[in-house]
Amino acid sequence: MVKLWSVPLAGLVLGSLALTGPVTGAAHHAAAPTAAAARTAGAAGAAGSRAFVPGGLYEPAPGTHPRAVGGHVLNYSNNWSGYAVTGGTFSTATASWTQNAISCTSGDGETDMSPWVGIDGFSSSTVEQTGSSGDCDGSSPDYYAWYEMYPANVIIINKTVKPGDQFTGTVTHTSGTKYTLTLKDLTQGWTNSVTKSLSADDSSAEAVMEMAADNLTKFGTDPFSGFTVDGQPVGSFTGSGYTIEQMEIENGSTLCDSTSSLADNENFTTTWLNAC
Template sequence: MVRRWSIPLAALALGSLALTGPAMAAGNAHPAAAPKAHSAFMPGGLFKPAPGTHPAKVGGHVIDYSNNWSGYAVTGSTFTTATASWTQNAITCTSSDGETDMSPWVGIDGFNSSTVEQTGSSGDCDGSTPDYYAWYEMYPANVIIINKTVEPGDKFTGTVTHTSGTKYSLVLKDITQGWTNTVTKSLKADDNSAEAVMEMAADHLTKFGTDPFTGFTVDGQPIGSYSGSPYTIDQMEIQSGSTLCDSTSSLSGNDNFTTTWLNAC
């Protein structure tokens, strides 16, 4: 993913005006509340390899080091649908932390292509205030904030499906809050990867914990079943310089894994 860089306040103000309405609401506010501007960074974009690192083959999969993605991806064919479940972590923010972010999501493309079709949730720190929200993106178009309540500890299931032609269905269910967001969008894409990712969307990370992903399936099959030619299973971990920011566990039951944050980055 390409991370969102800081932009001028004037541009943020214009963006906020353009997005006021049903598509833009505070992540942890009730839908009737006034929209709240999120921080200058947002999730979304492409897999970004960590400079100076090289993929390493371990067993039947490859470990890749990234500046922004941890989790699992599969490549080697075209894929129609990806589904995964996760829990949105609670985060604790202080004024000295700066901008930090943890964004779990599921999607198609982006590992080695120029588009991503994805939906997920986020917990951000910008100063001392935590911000929780849900979103989807048809990259390179901008992230769209979902106008629904999100709280720490919420359990999510997301599904992204290429339905026909250029059309994609993006479904995100907050099982804890009891809402479902479904959108159909159009994009010309390659469908050459599918992934479940914990993303670091901010310039650095100071808050970390563990986050389990369960039921990660691609075209109805557990991610771990895509072993052998022509497929490659990529296990991704975030690294900044020489510091390993997090680790991604081995697959359990062929479709479950956990990302664990190790160091502030």
């Protein structure tokens, strides 16, 4: 979502000032160069030379409208596919996924697929999230893990990630403003757990395959399993004002990927369809 820009130092200062409060999803995806530079420059210490970073708010695709499908609400987005639940206050989200391989060719431009689990961000100004990523910048793939307490910058986890790795992530609002974000790479055998503070609404919980660059290409399928919220399968939140939000990424009239129906109320797959 956020790209590197070459701007004067004064522009970076102005961008930093602009990011002192929450930033809308649209601003996160297509911010003015100064704001984008400030965010990416802030993450650069951890992200190294990466040209973009994952994380941030849900962005509805322009001109689209949610519609009811099979008891869920289907949403078309600029950047999120997967599932969320809204209509309550949520304290824990857990999901497992595979970090799929991403195919990189120099003609595709900058591409990305970033699976993660988190709380907030669907209709609020914060996101507490942790996940993994496969990025392309030219013909070289880049795999890594990360967490973010948006609107603070993404933090890259200094651990090895390879395509095909199996992950389990959990984000928990522990008490007050404190959140614990735990990511386990079951294939590589490492765990990263941090506790951070943020004032947030806890108004949604989600498992997402995110497009964090300008393009989404060639990632195949990405299976998610065991998506539970407050210890219950996400598909069980069917009453008392809850809404299960199903999401797919769309660019203009092109559907970039699809999200399957929930199996056993907690498992689903996102599938790449078209270059976007």
